[in-house]
Amino acid sequence: MEIIKAIILGVVQGLTEFLPISSSGHLVIGSEILNFHELGIAFEVFLHLGTLLAVLIAFYKDILLMLRALFVSPETRRSDPQLRRAFMWDIYIVIATIPAVIVGLFLKDSIDAIFDNILITYGMLAVTGTIMLLTRRIKDRDVQINAPRSVVIGCAQAIAILPGLSRSGSTIFTGMLLGVQRETAARFSFIMSIPAILGAGVLKLSDLIAVPPAREQVVALGIGTIASIVSGYLAILCLMRFVRRGQLHWFGYYCYVVSALGFLHYFMS
Template sequence: MTLFEIIILALIQGITEFLPISSSGHLLLPAELFGWDSQGLAFDVAVHVGSLLAVMLYFRHEITQMTIAWVTRGFTKNQNTDSKLAWYVILATIPAVIVGLLLDDWIEMNARTALVIAATTIIFGLALWYADAKAQHTMELENITMKQAIIIGLAQVMALIPGTSRSGITMTAGLMLGLNRESCARFSFLLSIPVILGAGTLKTFDLVQATTPVDWSALLYGAAFSFISAYLCIFLFLSWISRIGMLPFVIYRMVLGAVLLWFVFG
């Protein structure tokens, strides 16, 4: 890849990993528009590392507090808000891990098509609009229950279908359960940490077994630009989401879905 391609693909990964707009759809566009080749496994690992470092840096204080509370209180009857939240993140991650391990190969071979991504981009975009329009937006993250966390975790399973958007579907579920927009986003971002870590680990194992030569400078640039764009995305999204709502992202998804359908049927 050229440096320009590296920067564009890394920025796309970093931004779409956390916005509710589907990374799968965006990663199809460079290939469809410009005929770019797939970025390859090593580059995929690098940009995921960049995204992971960004979300962990942004939530470093929460992660530290949750980890300490989980270790010291998580296995006792004297739970606090941080230890409970740590458990909720763990429990909400389990469904996606189980289904992902069972169906990942099947989904990769059968569902990663432009038509599927276009359809899910539109359908789950409308679901996000409905949830945002009808939700009460009253509950803070500190008041989330185990049942609500598990429901959000079950919704996250749908993100295994390309085009759904992991952040989009978890925020949709959170809104329907009464969480306010910022709390939905924060819980979604916290949930992304074990998901990205797990996916990156599996891809790393595949990379170790591969014999393809590695362009280390491309990986470094990819990780760096993914990190920068992901961190700015998280910061700006959490700063603005309570004011702007989900409608701009819903409209964007409709346009993206239409463009992808044009590629399919045009």
Template structure:
């Protein structure tokens, strides 16, 4: 429950740790300094290899290969939706590698799959936040009820800036900054944001988040509308710069992601319903939802594990590699 977590209850903390598959690390030990990278390495290695595999198969037109593309693209997008490496940037790069972008049906499936994964992983938090919303309409509240209510409205305040800008200008921003050189530059900005977390003084927990913190994180999410600039990486970094521990900044970022992704899914669903459904869309949607749910759960668990150990700077190395790959591939005409 949110109340227990926000109160710092040891039992709730252990329960949350088991749920996320996390273990407390010991900061400062040489072996631990590379723990985050070693755990993330298989996933990051797969993200690097998948573009090459997809490029080799991009010219095969068999229905089975089309399904294979949907599965692999779903894996990549499901992972990058929550890892701080920018899903929008990877989408632009993969669209170039595959010589075709993902369909509107697949985009809708991806968003709903990611939303389902968040609901599964943070169901206790969602229930607590809903009770906090209901407490808004009551007069006298206990300390825990007031804390739930405040957390609910802090998240609302955090998503308002990106919600307003996203609805009004998201399409314009994506078209204006869809250049692969811009994407490569934003990968580098994401890397810098993640790397600078290493120098931040982090002592505060999620229960200490205030209105200034929420608004600052929300403004950070506005800049993440730029393709190549990671939403989770940006919001987490702003939280860390304001003194939140990495795992608490990640936790707040994920809670913000629930209404953010839900809004994006509804926004795209409107366009999808207007465009209609093609004959093969049902298979594509089903594949996209299943793959997105599974890979999103993996990504959420991995990010929380790395964040608890304070090793987010290892994702910065991947973003630098992604920037170099994107720039070189575009310069030499591969994408």
């Protein structure tokens, strides 16, 4: 039974980490519904590892180019537009990650307390739904990502630490508001999730070392991780298709429904 629960939560994590419907919100709700808290920190860390691998697989060409841009000579970068752009994205990803690092380091205890309030999760899901519906109102432009825009998108990512507020939805929406072409905003959002996911895992690593998983939990951890990799990769492909078609608003309706059902269940139980 625990393996089935691990698969379900692994799929939920993989799908919701990248679809603009909030992974943290769904994991909070899913854990409550399934009464599945036994694996705790270990399961959370391994699920994040799974989604990290999913984004690395989906964007391996971009990531390899960005890594290569770090190690070539300045003359080579200047003569190659692709390498020059990749190098600038290296810088912008670092800049965009700084707000989340600050929030994660200095507000960790406050954030952990917020995760215990299910009503905040339901409320933030409604906020996610609203910003997804608003994407229909934003005209697609082709403004380039730069340092100031990276900071703003990074702040959106930091705020999305709140449970129920989608990281991908918030950052893509913010990029579009700033005039960045929607597919570019989505690609930047996915790649900037790499240090964010790594950072979330590192923050939990000390807790994992202090309370390592029991031997009988290892199988469930492994299967849940594999489920998050597969579902995460499929979610990325799915979202990119919705982004290209300008159909992000459909995720907004979904978030409204989940939020409404959550509030209904809470006040009637």
